[in-house]
Amino acid sequence: MSPEAPLPSSSDEVDLSQEIAEVEQNLALLKERYAQVQQDTQRQGELQQRLNSVQKELRRNRSQEVQAELQRLKQELETIEFNLESRLFSWDAFKEPFWQAVRFAGLGIAVGWILKSCAG
Incomplete structure (x- = not known):
């Protein structure tokens, strides 16, 4: 099969x-x-x-x-x-990369806080 x-x-x-x-x-x-x-x-x-x-x-x-x-x-x-x-x-050219940067930067900060709290 x-x-x-x-x-x-x-x-x-x-x-x-x-x-x-x-x-x-x-x-x-x-x-x-x-x-x-x-x-x-x-x-x-x-x-x-x-x-x-x-x-x-x-x-x-x-x-x-x-x-x-x-x-x-x-x-x-x-x-x-x-x-x-x-x-x-134009804003349209930067809109998607901007929000991706915001999203991943925020995710990076959250992962950093979690790792710091686990390590310390």
Whole structure:
């Protein structure tokens, strides 16, 4: 009599399909975030070049229009840099590792207290 692996139940199939759907959704979000980062990086390079040319123009011509454009470019660059940083570091990316660290650190402390009380 050979032991056979049990056939997957319908709940296992549902769990698997839910997991696959979640992975597909996460992949789509990752692709979207990656495309946005690429666009922002390209836009940042363009703005930086324009900023350099406006700064050179400002040295030659100190008009209000040039100064206003310089301010607008600096503000847009800051916004893009903020967007790039906030997209790279989000709470969702750190949520699971954070709670695992909290869980295992707490478990380590509890095991340490138990060992200390047994030894001492």
